[in-house]
Amino acid sequence: MSLKVMNLTGGYTRTPVLKNISFDLADGELIGLIGLNGAGKSTTIKHIIGLMDPFEGQIQLDGKTLKEDPSLYRKKIGFIPETPLLYDELTLKEHIEITAMAYDVELSTAMERAMPLLDKFRLTDRLEWFPSDFSKGMKQKVMIVCAFIIEPSLYIIDEPFLGLDPIAIRDLIRMMELKKAEGASLLMSTHVLANAQRICDKFVIINNGEVYAKGTLNELREEFGMPEASLDEMYTELADKEGFLK
Amino acid sequence: MTIKDLFKTRQSIYYKKMSKYLKYVMNDHFVILLLFLGGATGLAYQNYLETIQLNAVLPRVLLLLIIGLTIFSGSLRTLVEPADAVFLLPKEEAFNLVMKRNLTYSLIFHSVYTLLIGVLAAPMLRAIGHMDSEGTVFWLLTLVIWKAVHGIHAYYALKQHRNETGRIIRSIILTVSLLAVAVSLFLSILTGFVFAAVTLVFFAFFVFRYTQNERWNWELLIETEQRRIQKIYGIINLFIETPQSKHKVKRMKILDFLYALPLLKENTEIYFLSRMFVRNYNFSGLYLRLLLIGSIAIYFSTNWITHSIISGLFLYLTGFQLIPLRQTFRKSIYFRLYPDTDTDKIKTIQKLILLLLSGSTAVYSLASISSGSQAVLRLLLINSVFTVFFTTVYLPGRLKH
Numbered sequence: 001m002s003l004k005v006m007n008l009t010g011g012y013t014r015t016p017v018l019k020n021i022s023f024d025l026a027d028g029e030l031i032g033l034i035g036l037n038g039a040g041k042s043t044t045i046k047h048i049i050g051l052m053d054p055f056e057g058q059i060q061l062d063g064k065t066l067k068e069d070p071s072l073y074r075k076k077i078g079f080i081p082e083t084p085l086l087y088d089e090l091t092l093k094e095h096i097e098i099t100a101m102a103y104d105v106e107l108s109t110a111m112e113r114a115m116p117l118l119d120k121f122r123l124t125d126r127l128e129w130f131p132s133d134f135s136k137g138m139k140q141k142v143m144i145v146c147a148f149i150i151e152p153s154l155y156i157i158d159e160p161f162l163g164l165d166p167i168a169i170r171d172l173i174r175m176m177e178l179k180k181a182e183g184a185s186l187l188m189s190t191h192v193l194a195n196a197q198r199i200c201d202k203f204v205i206i207n208n209g210e211v212y213a214k215g216t217l218n219e220l221r222e223e224f225g226m227p228e229a230s231l232d233e234m235y236t237e238l239a240d241k242e243g244f245l246k
Numbered sequence: 247m248t249i250k251d252l253f254k255t256r257q258s259i260y261y262k263k264m265s266k267y268l269k270y271v272m273n274d275h276f277v278i279l280l281l282f283l284g285g286a287t288g289l290a291y292q293n294y295l296e297t298i299q300l301n302a303v304l305p306r307v308l309l310l311l312i313i314g315l316t317i318f319s320g321s322l323r324t325l326v327e328p329a330d331a332v333f334l335l336p337k338e339e340a341f342n343l344v345m346k347r348n349l350t351y352s353l354i355f356h357s358v359y360t361l362l363i364g365v366l367a368a369p370m371l372r373a374i375g376h377m378d379s380e381g382t383v384f385w386l387l388t389l390v391i392w393k394a395v396h397g398i399h400a401y402y403a404l405k406q407h408r409n410e411t412g413r414i415i416r417s418i419i420l421t422v423s424l425l426a427v428a429v430s431l432f433l434s435i436l437t438g439f440v441f442a443a444v445t446l447v448f449f450a451f452f453v454f455r456y457t458q459n460e461r462w463n464w465e466l467l468i469e470t471e472q473r474r475i476q477k478i479y480g481i482i483n484l485f486i487e488t489p490q491s492k493h494k495v496k497r498m499k500i501l502d503f504l505y506a507l508p509l510l511k512e513n514t515e516i517y518f519l520s521r522m523f524v525r526n527y528n529f530s531g532l533y534l535r536l537l538l539i540g541s542i543a544i545y546f547s548t549n550w551i552t553h554s555i556i557s558g559l560f561l562y563l564t565g566f567q568l569i570p571l572r573q574t575f576r577k578s579i580y581f582r583l584y585p586d587t588d589t590d591k592i593k594t595i596q597k598l599i600l601l602l603l604s605g606s607t608a609v610y611s612l613a614s615i616s617s618g619s620q621a622v623l624r625l626l627l628i629n630s631v632f633t634v635f636f637t638t639v640y641l642p643g644r645l646k647h
Contacts, residue, residue, distance in 0.1 A: 049583060050582070050583070051579060051582060051583070070585075070587045071585045071586060071587050072585070073585075074583060074584065074585040074587070075585040077583075079583060081579075085578070085579060085580070087518060087522070087578065087580075088495050088526075089495050089518075089521050089522040089525045089526055090518065090521055090522075091497070094521065097517070098514050098517055098518060101513070101514045101517060102514045102580070102584040102585065102586065103584070103585060104585070128497070128499075130495050130497070132495065
């Protein structure tokens, strides 16, 4: 079992944003975290990567919590944030270097892993560029490259498709599927439900800081009695019916 | 809320913020340094005035340079924000009035320091016998008028016109004002004044009557204002941490050899910090400026006590103003995500500052070569003791603060 989120309650101040969230993510599995703006997806992610401390509950990665072995725990996670966060003063190449340094990957290995990705994203000529020279989509690509060169066992990707061009979206999906086939687990939060339906094995639907439903597409269809519905149809219908918007 | 109110609110917020930051900038050591430097410069100026000869040319050339720089410096304070290009676009007419107010405010502010420079320059003009005491009034008025012409030009430049027209107008204004200041300095103060007044009348007519219907160049407005604000924050950030510190980053490939130092490859933090320091002009620029000014001051002073005081002061200033390096770690989430959790960020900053101050120590010591090699060795010893004391005793407490 790769990632285990157990009864997670947490938030920014004393009032919890997340209430009793539980789900598991197995090796070689891709879970889509679905929910409206402000539902608690990013907050859940922040707890998993260790930027926030749970009020209650536990998060285990391969049986260990962050507190038990912070270094090992963090090494297993590759994180791609929703808005690209890069160092203003470092070039693209140096972003790869510093990532390699931080995650104890040999520099030559890191570059070897990076080159095909850079090639795919048409960034090979831009190794000397600064983030300020990049468009939003390019920055996102740099984030993706940096996460993939550490070859973590858990990929956490917050809104991966925003700002990417269609070719890059296709390539990213292929890369994610490849990693999945190699046995890595992936947790992805997204609003692009069509893509999510295509690639995710399971879904965790979060509303108002709680897990509203979880399971495979078929399990969800069964649970809500909508046998033919797409994820998109199901989600909007549920949101209307259950008053998610309130 | 009208646009006028909007900008009034912005203005009061702006001034509140600036006065808050100014309090931090004018901290005790900085005020002492300013008094020290001001006193020294004043004394040197007074000595210079006594040696000055009647009808000397050099002082005029010097003044032309200083006055030129004073007049051409400074920009309009518009308080325009990036979102204005979207939200205020339909309200250009109301915005015109706001811009006129902005112009007035800026002119008043710029006139104050222009007058100060003018007052300081007056004794020099009297010493060379170019100006009597009645002339002083015209001299000061001339300067303020030129400042106004440039303010109006800055206002005009923010409107939409063809690139070429803008360029021509700019060169005309530049040439005419430099020429006219030269007239004031070399020919006659009164002629210079008339020259200035006539230019102001014509140019004001051109801008406020002839081209008043031209529309604003919003992109330029925003860019100019952002640049102005960043310049201010660039200075403030040398003293305290502010949330607004965007800055242009330069690659400086030529300095890449520096990163080969083993110390700078020890961990991710120093890897990042060293590059950040070099490429962020807020930090490297400050370091170089202090290094240069300090070295010159030491080179031209003669006894070892002055050497030590100046070195100590500049080493302290350099080290003290590098303390905001600490904030760079807070800004990035990555240093909270990287697996290596045992690193000591304070130690990393301490190491970098030690390295930099060691560099300054060496340069300041070498700068005293004008007083002989013994002086160099003595200063090297004193500076090294100071640097070690600063980084190991004083700094850790400040960084934890």
